[in-house]
Amino acid sequence: MRLLLSSLFMKSPFENLQKHADKVKECAHLFKEAAVCHIGEECKKFDLLTEQVARLESEADYIKRNIRNHLPRGILMPVDKFQFFQYLREQDKVLDEVEDAMFWLSFRPRGIPDEIAADLNHLVDAVIPPIEKLSDLVALATEYFRTKSEAQREKIKSLIRDIRQYEREADHLERELKFKIFATIKDALVVFHMIRLVEIVGEIADHAQNASDRMRAMIAR
Amino acid sequence: MSIDVIVLFLASLVGLYVAANIGANDLANAMGTSVGSRALTLKQAVLVSVIANLLGAVLAGGHVTSTISKGIIDPGLLINEPNNLMLGMFAALISAGLWVHLATYSGLPVSTTHAIVGAVVGFGILSVGPGAVSWGKIIAIATSWVVSPAAGAAIAGGIFYLIEKRIMSVRDPYTAAVHYAPALIFLVVLVLILSVIFKALKNLHPEIGHFYAVLLTIPCAALASLVGRKWVRWQVRLKCELGPNPQGHSPEECLFAQLQVLTACYVAFAHGANDVANAIGPLAAIFSVVKTKSVALQVEVPLWMLLVGGMAVGGGLFAFGTRVMETIGKNITEITPVRGFCAEFGAATTILVCSRLGLPVSTTHVLVGAVVGVGLMRGMGTLDLRILKKIGLSWIVTLPFTIVLAMVLYKLLTVVL
Numbered sequence: 281m282r283l284l285l286s287s288l289f290m291k292s293p294f295e296n297l298q299k300h301a302d303k304v305k306e307c308a309h310l311f312k313e314a315a316v317c318h319i320g321e322e323c324k325k326f327d328l329l330t331e332q333v334a335r336l337e338s339e340a341d342y343i344k345r346n347i348r349n350h351l352p353r354g355i356l357m358p359v360d361k362f363q364f365f366q367y368l369r370e371q372d373k374v375l376d377e378v379e380d381a382m383f384w385l386s387f388r389p390r391g392i393p394d395e396i397a398a399d400l401n402h403l404v405d406a407v408i409p410p411i412e413k414l415s416d417l418v419a420l421a422t423e424y425f426r427t428k429s430e431a432q433r434e435k436i437k438s439l440i441r442d443i444r445q446y447e448r449e450a451d452h453l454e455r456e457l458k459f460k461i462f463a464t465i466k467d468a469l470v471v472f473h474m475i476r477l478v479e480i481v482g483e484i485a486d487h488a489q490n491a492s493d494r495m496r497a498m499i500a501r
Numbered sequence: 502m503s504i505d506v507i508v509l510f511l512a513s514l515v516g517l518y519v520a521a522n523i524g525a526n527d528l529a530n531a532m533g534t535s536v537g538s539r540a541l542t543l544k545q546a547v548l549v550s551v552i553a554n555l556l557g558a559v560l561a562g563g564h565v566t567s568t569i570s571k572g573i574i575d576p577g578l579l580i581n582e583p584n585n586l587m588l589g590m591f592a593a594l595i596s597a598g599l600w601v602h603l604a605t606y607s608g609l610p611v612s613t614t615h616a617i618v619g620a621v622v623g624f625g626i627l628s629v630g631p632g633a634v635s636w637g638k639i640i641a642i643a644t645s646w647v648v649s650p651a652a653g654a655a656i657a658g659g660i661f662y663l664i665e666k667r668i669m670s671v672r673d674p675y676t677a678a679v680h681y682a683p684a685l686i687f688l689v690v691l692v693l694i695l696s697v698i699f700k701a702l703k704n705l706h707p708e709i710g711h712f713y714a715v716l717l718t719i720p721c722a723a724l725a726s727l728v729g730r731k732w733v734r735w736q737v738r739l740k741c742e743l744g745p746n747p748q749g750h751s752p753e754e755c756l757f758a759q760l761q762v763l764t765a766c767y768v769a770f771a772h773g774a775n776d777v778a779n780a781i782g783p784l785a786a787i788f789s790v791v792k793t794k795s796v797a798l799q800v801e802v803p804l805w806m807l808l809v810g811g812m813a814v815g816g817g818l819f820a821f822g823t824r825v826m827e828t829i830g831k832n833i834t835e836i837t838p839v840r841g842f843c844a845e846f847g848a849a850t851t852i853l854v855c856s857r858l859g860l861p862v863s864t865t866h867v868l869v870g871a872v873v874g875v876g877l878m879r880g881m882g883t884l885d886l887r888i889l890k891k892i893g894l895s896w897i898v899t900l901p902f903t904i905v906l907a908m909v910l911y912k913l914l915t916v917v918l
Contacts, residue, residue: 283825284610284865285530285537286832287891288872290883356876356884426837427751428669428880501670 290355294422296347297368301415303340304375307333308411311378315404318385319392326389330382337379344372358425359498367498370491374411377484384477391473395464396457403453403481410446410488413439417495424499433499443492450485454478504918505584505791508591512787515594517813520780522601523613524817526825527776527865528554531768531848532818533829534868538841539750540761546826549762550769551815557773558781558811559804560697573618574625576786578633580796587790588918589624590783592910596620596903597779604895610888611895612863617779618642619900623907642860646896649855649862650870657847658874664839665880668753678753679734682760686729689763689846691722693770696853733759750838757838764845771852772864773811781810835882840875847871866892 314329347368351361392400417439424432461474532550535541541549579586597616604611618639625634668677698714736759737752750758785802836844848864848871855862869892876884 283530283828283832284869284888284892285533285872286829287610288869288884288888289833289835289881290885292835292882351883352887354886354890356873356881356886358879358882426835426882427754428665428839429674429751430670430672431674 290350292422293347293351293357293364294418294425296343297371298415298418298422300340300343300347300368301371301418303336303343304371304378305412305415307336307340307375307378308408310336311382312404312408314382315385316401318389319397319400322390326386330386333379333382337375340372340375344368363494363498367491367494370487370494371414373487374414374484374491377480377487378411381477381480381484384473384480388470388473391470393465393470393474396460396474399453399457399460400478400481403450403457403478406446406450406453407481407485407488410443410450410485410492413443413446414488414491417443417492421495421499433501436495436499440492440496443489447485447489450482454482505587508587508918509787509791512591512594512784515591515598516780516784516810519594519598519601519613519617520777520810520813521817521820522598522605523772523776523780524550524554524814524819525821526601526605527613527863528769528772528814528818529822529825530829530865531772531845531868532765532822533826533833534836534841534844534872535761535765535768536826536830537833537836538758538761538838539830540758540838540841541765543823543827543830545762546765547819547823549766550772550818550822553766553769554773554777554814554818555808555811557770557775558777558807558814559773561770561774572638573621573635574629574633575635576796578629582628583790583794583796584918585628585915586796587787588914589628589907589911590621590786592907592914593617593620593624594780594783595910596623596906600899600903600906604899609895609898610865610892611899612866613776613779614863615646615896615899616903617782619903620907621783622900623904624911626904627908627911645855645858645860645862646866649851649860649867650873652854653847653851653867653870654874654877655847656850656874657843657871658878658880660846661840661843661875661878661880664843665878669839674753675751675756678756679730682733682756683726683730685760685842686733686763687722687726689760689767690725690729691718692850692853693767694718694721694725696771696774729763754838757842761838761842761845764842764849767849768845768852768864768868771849773814775852775855775862776864777807777810777814780813781806784810836872840872840880843875843880844868844871847874 310329310333314323314326314333317323317329318326348365351357351364355361357364417436420432420436420439423429424436457478458475461471461478465471465474528550532541532546535549536543536546576586579589594617597613597620600616600620601611601613622634622639664681668674668681671677695714695718698718733756737756781802785806788803788806790796845868848868851867851871852862852864855867869888872881873884873886873889875881
């Protein structure tokens with residue numbers, strides 16, 4: 281059996297990119313649950329949630345490596361391979377930051393001062409939607425590269441605008457929270473821990489936005 | 502029973518095997534694109550392939566057939582040795598069949614066309630010396646191996662670029678597709694009718710010039726495009742708007758799926774016109790020797806032989822090619838009707854032009870070129886261009902292998918018989 285045409289086609293990396301984005305989304309939900317639990321009370325399941333995030337991160341890493349390993353030289357894609365890898369890198373960084381934020385939360389159990397607990401919760405809430413939207417973004421892009429439909433492209437652009445808006449809101453909340461930390465907390469150790477934590481949480485939204493920017497470059501005409 | 506009748510009988514068997522192999526592999530690969538895009542179901546693809554391939558072989562297969570038998574070596578040099586020509590062509594058929602058989606099972610993407618050409622060259626070198634081989638013709642054929650996939654890529658890529666720009670990228674792609682459908686149908690039908698006129702009528706020796714042929718074709722293609730427009734819209738309404746669309750195509754893709762039925766017929770027709778000659782060419786030369794007991798300078802290929810060759814290709818596809826098509830259909834879901842249409846149109850046009858020039862090109866390799874052409878326009882999913890290296894390797898390996906094998910077999914046959 282001579283399957284010349286079959287051997288010309290490879291499995292689309294977008295399939296794995298979607299799996300990766302879904303892992304990121306799953307992590308976002310766990311992060312939200314862990315943050316609410318940790319900020320509000322003595323959290324018994326925090327360690328379990330951290331473990332689950334670490335496991336998801338390692339699974340996503342495996343998917344990332346798999347994508348990279350299966351796109352050697354001589355592969356022709358509907359998008360620039362460099363931009364594709366840049367996108368993957370940013371999407372993966374979202375996960376890394378989520379994991380990092382979990383670690384920073386865990387370094388000081390019951391270490392969130394009551395004065396900023398509500399604001400921190402707001403910030404965490406603000407960074408979840410852009411992460412969730414990445415999964416929708418990949419799904420839309422997969423369809424777009426299949427059909428090259430303008431309507432599909434418009435949907436992607438609208439989603440990218442949404443993500444940018446979410447990131448701006450998260451940025452704004454991050455700045456406000458930093459002001460509040462410096463204004464209300466006197467203990468230098470707590471200030472350091474809080475500022476670093478807030479920065480990491482803010483970076484989650486930054487990377488989600490960076491990823492969407494790469495997607496914009498990928499769909500550029 | 503005389504020795505030449507035995508040789509004819511055995512050569513017919515080998516020829517039928519080579520033809521069946523073309524159907525099971527080459528034609529099945531070409532039609533796999535239509536199954537992959539869900540433009541045709543497996544059963545429809547088999548039916549279309551068998552009928553269109555047969556028509557291609559009978560109506561337009563003769564021109565290439567004469568090139569295979571007399572274009573590569575000059576039979577005039579063997580005018581006093583008809584038996585040598587017969588044995589040589591027999592050796593060529595066996596070598597090609599054996600090589601294609603071996604390559605198929607070892608996964609090397611060889612071309613049946615190249616195998617036959619190499620084998621005829623091998624026998625030519627040994628029987629009448631390297632001087633008898635039309636090296637200019639061989640160089641022209643070898644050039645076409647590079648030029649034809651490149652032409653397929655250019656045509657398919659160009660068509661895809663235009664379709665993407667004018668149809669898929671606009672706000673209402675379905676309306677744009679309906680708007681441009683007559684032009685596309687016109688183009689496909691024009692090339693199809695022209696190729697039939699140039700090649701089929703050539704067999705019938707008509708006194709008709711190129712200018713009048715084109716003049717005659719334009720109104721026919723225009724009429725076909727008008728009728729085709731209505732047919733396409735009716736099909737789209739039937740399959741995509743009124744009822745469920747099990748293939749999951751958008752309305753504009755659904756329209757292209759209907760157009761792809763046309764290009765699929767076109768590919769199968771081109772295959773018949775071009776590839777049946779591979780198996781039948783040497784057989785026609787043997788038949789001519791057995792019948793006339795002499796070497797004819799102009800080998801007339803009997804119509805029934807083209808018919809039998811076409812049927813053997815169809816039989817091979819029906820018996821063994823369905824599995825190939827099914828596997829390709831499952832594996833290459835990346836081919837949408839738009840991509841499939843462009844690739845098939847690009848490939849078939851190139852094949853027919855080359856076939857018109859008397860160049861036996863590899864249909865599958867041209868199709869690969871066309872698919873890559875669409876890919877270069879960023880139109881395909883993930884394409885593994887490393888296959889091009891394999892194809893290049895198969896070009897390099899096929900010729901020396903079949904040349905040497907044909908030489909050995911020819912020597913053996915002349916000693917034994």
